[in-house]
Amino acid sequence: MADHNDPNAVNSIFADIDMSAADLYDLFGYPSDDQSLGESVVVALTFAPVPDTGVLDTDMLYRILVTSHPRLDARRDDEPRLRSMVEQLEAVRETYFGNFSAPEIRVTMTEDQQANVQFLGFHGGTFTRTVSTNEVHELSSPSGHGIRAFVGGRDDAFFNDLPGFFRSINYAPQFYHVPHTSDLRELPIPKTLLELEGNHLFNFDPDKPRHGYGVKLNLPPGPYEWTGDRFARDADGNYRFVYSGEDAQAGRNVNAIVLEIPLDFITGEPRADRVVATWGESWVLKASAKVDTIPDQLFWREHPWALVDGAHGDDQLKRYKVVDTVGQPFADAGLNEREDRRQLGANNFLLARQFVRRLAHLGWGFGPSISALGLQTSFDHDDAPVSVHRTYRSALAAFPRVKKVIFQRLNMPDDSWNKHGLDIPLRRPFEIFIPNVCSIDMDTTGTWPFGRRLEDQVATRFLAMFLDMSADIQGSPYNVETLGDQKVWDTAPVVPKTPPNPLSNDKDFLPRFPYLAEPW
Amino acid sequence: MIHDYDTELGQTRADVARLHSALAREPDDVSGATRLLYRRYHLATLAGQVDDLPALRHEVEDAIGRLGLNGDLCLLTGQIDFTLHRFSDVVTDLERVVGLAHSRPARALLADARLRQGHVAEARTELEELLDPPSWDVLSRLAGLLDACGDDLSADRAYAAAQEELSAKQMRAFAWLELKRGSLALRRGREGDAEDHYDRADRAYSGYWLVDEHFAGLAVARGRLDAAEARLRRVVMRVPRPTARQELGRVLEQMGRRTEAESHYAAALDAYKASAAAGEVHYLHHLVDFYTTVHIDLAAAARWADADATASSTRRAMPTTSIT
Numbered sequence: 100m101a102d103h104n105d106p107n108a109v110n111s112i113f114a115d116i117d118m119s120a121a122d123l124y125d126l127f128g129y130p131s132d133d134q135s136l137g138e139s140v141v142v143a144l145t146f147a148p149v150p151d152t153g154v155l156d157t158d159m160l161y162r163i164l165v166t167s168h169p170r171l172d173a174r175r176d177d178e179p180r181l182r183s184m185v186e187q188l189e190a191v192r193e194t195y196f197g198n199f200s201a202p203e204i205r206v207t208m209t210e211d212q213q214a215n216v217q218f219l220g221f222h223g224g225t226f227t228r229t230v231s232t233n234e235v236h237e238l239s240s241p242s243g244h245g246i247r248a249f250v251g252g253r254d255d256a257f258f259n260d261l262p263g264f265f266r267s268i269n270y271a272p273q274f275y276h277v278p279h280t281s282d283l284r285e286l287p288i289p290k291t292l293l294e295l296e297g298n299h300l301f302n303f304d305p306d307k308p309r310h311g312y313g314v315k316l317n318l319p320p321g322p323y324e325w326t327g328d329r330f331a332r333d334a335d336g337n338y339r340f341v342y343s344g345e346d347a348q349a350g351r352n353v354n355a356i357v358l359e360i361p362l363d364f365i366t367g368e369p370r371a372d373r374v375v376a377t378w379g380e381s382w383v384l385k386a387s388a389k390v391d392t393i394p395d396q397l398f399w400r401e402h403p404w405a406l407v408d409g410a411h412g413d414d415q416l417k418r419y420k421v422v423d424t425v426g427q428p429f430a431d432a433g434l435n436e437r438e439d440r441r442q443l444g445a446n447n448f449l450l451a452r453q454f455v456r457r458l459a460h461l462g463w464g465f466g467p468s469i470s471a472l473g474l475q476t477s478f479d480h481d482d483a484p485v486s487v488h489r490t491y492r493s494a495l496a497a498f499p500r501v502k503k504v505i506f507q508r509l510n511m512p513d514d515s516w517n518k519h520g521l522d523i524p525l526r527r528p529f530e531i532f533i534p535n536v537c538s539i540d541m542d543t544t545g546t547w548p549f550g551r552r553l554e555d556q557v558a559t560r561f562l563a564m565f566l567d568m569s570a571d572i573q574g575s576p577y578n579v580e581t582l583g584d585q586k587v588w589d590t591a592p593v594v595p596k597t598p599p600n601p602l603s604n605d606k607d608f609l610p611r612f613p614y615l616a617e618p619w
Numbered sequence: 620m621i622h623d624y625d626t627e628l629g630q631t632r633a634d635v636a637r638l639h640s641a642l643a644r645e646p647d648d649v650s651g652a653t654r655l656l657y658r659r660y661h662l663a664t665l666a667g668q669v670d671d672l673p674a675l676r677h678e679v680e681d682a683i684g685r686l687g688l689n690g691d692l693c694l695l696t697g698q699i700d701f702t703l704h705r706f707s708d709v710v711t712d713l714e715r716v717v718g719l720a721h722s723r724p725a726r727a728l729l730a731d732a733r734l735r736q737g738h739v740a741e742a743r744t745e746l747e748e749l750l751d752p753p754s755w756d757v758l759s760r761l762a763g764l765l766d767a768c769g770d771d772l773s774a775d776r777a778y779a780a781a782q783e784e785l786s787a788k789q790m791r792a793f794a795w796l797e798l799k800r801g802s803l804a805l806r807r808g809r810e811g812d813a814e815d816h817y818d819r820a821d822r823a824y825s826g827y828w829l830v831d832e833h834f835a836g837l838a839v840a841r842g843r844l845d846a847a848e849a850r851l852r853r854v855v856m857r858v859p860r861p862t863a864r865q866e867l868g869r870v871l872e873q874m875g876r877r878t879e880a881e882s883h884y885a886a887a888l889d890a891y892k893a894s895a896a897a898g899e900v901h902y903l904h905h906l907v908d909f910y911t912t913v914h915i916d917l918a919a920a921a922r923w924a925d926a927d928a929t930a931s932s933t934r935r936a937m938p939t940t941s942i943t
């Protein structure tokens with residue numbers, strides 16, 4: 100249920116669904132630029148500011164799992180086959196979910212808003228500290244490692260034109276009042292980056308410019324299928340972009356857990372374990388556990404450690420229910436169709452075939468849009484002149500269409516990401532999204548997909564998967580930033596002439612820990 | 620000390636007021652109108668004001684006429700009709716919108732209605748199909764079915780399983796399940812277990828009149844009439860439940876305070892009859908009970924039983940599985 104795009108009950112961007120403290124937004128992770136703690140990794144988990152910005156829910160438990168391993172640079176560029184993809188993923192699954200438990204950080208709150216921060220199973224030890232919220236702390240581990248920690252309210256570091264994304268997938272609840280008892284979500288209209296002629300439900304209406312941006316209309320009766328056969332064009336022959344480039348998250352706050360952790364606290368082999376993989380989870384206290392703490396409230400107030408002590412083993416987790424998970428941006432919203440029953444968290448290997456089917460479905464929408472703009476696409480759409488609404492039951496049938504999308508290595512705009520100039524393979528989409536973890540390469544800057552830095556425009560980079568990375572544009576290979584390049588849009592037959600999403604956050608990030616900007 | 624019940628009641632009233640204001644500004648807002656009607660249903664059941672529901676049912680119908688048929692509003696009509704014991708109407712309500720009857724909440728409600736109509740096997744099959752994925756509401760409905768069938772052990776297990784699905788944000792539902800488990804124990808004569816469950820319900824969600832009502836039943840079973848009277852007086856002060864008035868009268872009568880008892884009996888009977896005169900059916904079986912156990916008049920009891928049977932010829936007298 101992770102990230103900002105989810106309509107589930109625990110998620111919050113829709114006006115008619117209450118925000119929940121369990122709603123995880125984003126997970127950021129990258130090698131720290133600050134070497135004062137030694138080689139360190141920054142991990143930031145953000146979630147809904149409930150009950151308030153800087154005030155955390157005392158019924159919640161947040162987990163950040165952190166594991167490390169050598170870079171898996173032995174993977175071959177096999178002939179793109181579904182079987183080889185599944186086999187490679189099976190091998191990777193053992194790396195993450197074999198017979199071991201990942202070290203983790205757990206954060207719970209006391210009634211007086213002190214954060215219990217537990218470090219469990221790390222090479223550098225297991226220990227707990229209780230810290231005040233909304234302040235930076237430098238903790239000292241039993242092994243002598245310094246760890247920076249912040250728990251509290253910040254500006255939302257996510258910057259994105261979410262309504263544009265929802266317009267691209269014809270997502271009705273963003274634009275219309277849709278009964279909760281109905282299964283109308285993504286209407287049976289082709290996904291697209293360019294408006295479709297006659298798509299009156301979702302095309303921009305100058306008379307209702309805020310439709311979808313906070314304004315919802317009553318959903319007209321169906322049928323909802325699109326019957327047109329071309330993209331819409333204006334009098335000048337320009338297509339209309341479904342994105343506006345506007346930052347829908349501007350001025351919003353989050354609550355956050357931010358940590359800066361030395362690599363040699365995480366692993367005893369920091370020279371070998373160059374990849375730190377991390378993911379987040381939210382857990383809510385079970386009613387049965389809550390009631391058992393009520394009769395002797397005085398006891399719990401006087402002996403708060405009795406609760407924390409239960410953490411050893413997993414007696415603590417037995418008292419909670421997992422609600423939400425987050426690893427990669429868009430892993431749920433873009434690829435898992437945001438269904439609760441598909442929220443498998445990091446261990447999403449079961450979704451490998453679904454991943455293929457979903458990407459093919461998206462490809463039939465985005466691929467022709469990209470071609471119409473004069474760009475090269477990695478999706479095989481048989482030169483379709485307009486986006487097509489097509490779904491697949493079989494991953495095998497979908498695979499030929501989408502194999503390049505999945506197997507191509509995603510070019511970076513330059514070499515700055517590879518800060519040590521090492522032989523680090525570029526990443527491929529299936530390696531990025533399965534498992535659903537933020538996989539931070541410590542020999543890079545940690546920019547997506549080698550981690551995720553605060554300043555990364557991940558939504559635009561996600562769309563770049565549908566570009567053909569073997570093609571050139573304006574003398575340079577396509578790369579993950581191509582669609583964020585204003586020059587591309589200046590010459591494209593489209594209005595508005597803007598990258599799909601804002602290029603930077605609404606508030607400057609900080610040069611020092613906790614890096615996320617102060618709350619509004 | 621502020622009780623959990625009072626806090627929720629206050630928040631719900633505030634929600635209703637806020638949604639009213641918002642709807643006054645945008646009267647055609649389907650989502651706003653739907654939310655308001657749902658919150659009002661919640662408020663009526665939370666405050667024990669079942670007698671408000673017939674009017675609310677009309678308002679929902681008006682909203683459908685004004686804003687158009689939609690699944691959420693039809694589901695609400697079904698829920699209200701269920702609470703008012705109009706089980707046949709529930710089926711009709713859920714068939715008004717294509718596809719609604721196949722939605723998960725509608726299927727669960729329909730199973731409830733089927734059970735009340737005596738279609739036990741059909742209801743059970745439906746509920747068991749809805750258990751993937753498990754949810755507290757389906758588990759508790761299944762527990763209610765097992766309870767009605769006399770399988771106390773399985774019912775208790777299902778109630779306990781339902782409790783495990785609940786989070787700390789759902790303490791009223793947790794308390795309600797504790798009450799159901801306590802009632803099961805009490806019927807088996809395990810008064811100590813019943814008391815434990817009721818205590819736990821009270822801790823989980825304090826200040827709830829439904830807990831008082833159950834404690835009163837336990838006190839009666841133990842012959843502690845003073846305690847029962849105190850609990851029931853708290854109930855009747857808080858919520859207009861004629862059933863609680865009747866029960867208080869029964870306790871007072873057992874204590875030899877016949878005159879006081881009669882005033883409560885009269886209030887209960889007036890409420891039952893007013894409801895029946897308005898064409899409502901949810902108190903008909905209480906009238907039967909009244910004339911067979913309080914003011915014994917078997918001819919009157921037979922007339923009301925006949926009316927009850929006519930209103931819902933297949934309805935069975937089974938314990939409710941909805942939170943009231």
